Amino acid sequence: MKKIIGLVLIVLSITAQAQDAVKAKALLDKVSAKVKTYKNIQIEFKYSLQNLKENINQDSKGNVTLSGNQYVLNFLGVTKMCDGKKVYTISTEDEEISISSLGKNEDDTDTPAKMLTFFNKGFKYTWDITQTVKGKKIQYIKLTPISSKDERKEILVGIDTKTNQVYNTITIGKKGTKVTLTVNSFKTNLTLPKNQFTFVKSKYPNYYINNLD
Numbered sequence: 141m142k143k144i145i146g147l148v149l150i151v152l153s154i155t156a157q158a159q160d161a162v163k164a165k166a167l168l169d170k171v172s173a174k175v176k177t178y179k180n181i182q183i184e185f186k187y188s189l190q191n192l193k194e195n196i197n198q199d200s201k202g203n204v205t206l207s208g209n210q211y212v213l214n215f216l217g218v219t220k221m222c223d224g225k226k227v228y229t230i231s232t233e234d235e236e237i238s239i240s241s242l243g244k245n246e247d248d249t250d251t252p253a254k255m256l257t258f259f260n261k262g263f264k265y266t267w268d269i270t271q272t273v274k275g276k277k278i279q280y281i282k283l284t285p286i287s288s289k290d291e292r293k294e295i296l297v298g299i300d301t302k303t304n305q306v307y308n309t310i311t312i313g314k315k316g317t318k319v320t321l322t323v324n325s326f327k328t329n330l331t332l333p334k335n336q337f338t339f340v341k342s343k344y345p346n347y348y349i350n351n352l353d
Contacts, residue, residue: 164265164281168297170304175256180207180332184325187215190318201324204255209242210337221339228339230347237344240352255321256306259283259297268296277301278308291315 175181182205189198202215213220219230222242229238259281268280283295296310308322341349 161265161267164267167279167299167304168259168265168281171299171306172257172260174304178328180205180328180330181256182206182325182327182330183323186320186322186324188318188320188322190320191316193316196317205332205336206256207332207337212337221337223337223339226339230344234348235344235346236348236350238350238352259295262286262290263295271298273298273307276307 182203184203185201187200187202189196189200200216202213204211204213204215208224209222210224211220211222217231217233219228219232221228221230225242227240227242229240231237263283263285266282266284268282270280271278277300278298279301281297281299283297285292285294291314293312293314295312298307298309299305300307305326306323308320311317311319311321313319
């Protein structure tokens with residue numbers, strides 16, 4: 141009898157986990173579907189890096205404007221621009237511009253254009269805790285990388301259940317690093333300048349151009 145009860149409990153546990161994963165994936169699919177409806181997105185964010193073992197605790201702010209696979213990212217004193225074909229990394233401090241073709245010298249996971257949909261593949265999904273933050277109901281989904289080579293142990297994606305928009309992501313590394321990305325402002329379907337994603341070389345007359353291709 142004990143064996144039968146134990147077997148039933150195992151089956152129920154597996155079934156609950158499967159239903160849990162389906163529910164988690166369904167919510168992430170809603171987020172991805174909504175992102176696709178926007179003509180463009182403009183985000184202001186806070187980036188926090190912590191590693192207690194290394195005594196690291198850093199906070200930074202940035203912003204990014206996205207439209208399809210085009211984007212302009214301003215972060216840590218560097219502007220990264222993509223016109224859909226080329227990626228331009230502009231360092232004002234070094235007066236240097238690196239140019240590469242889209243998809244080269246970049247990890248797709250870290251590409252700004254992928255930041256709101258990176259969770260679509262490569263992970264196992266788990267329904268996690270719900271928190272109320274500044275009056276918003278945030279539902280967390282835990283992502284566990286499928287690949288053992290992934291340096292990330294897990295990622296928590298916080299989703300505003302009212303808007304189906306990403307509120308924050310918390311990435312835990314295997315070496316104890318914790319990176320929290322929090323969306324402070326999320327605007328959509330803005331009227332952008334025609335040259336928003338166009339690199340204009342004449343704006344940087346004294347910069348060194350480094351072609352990586």
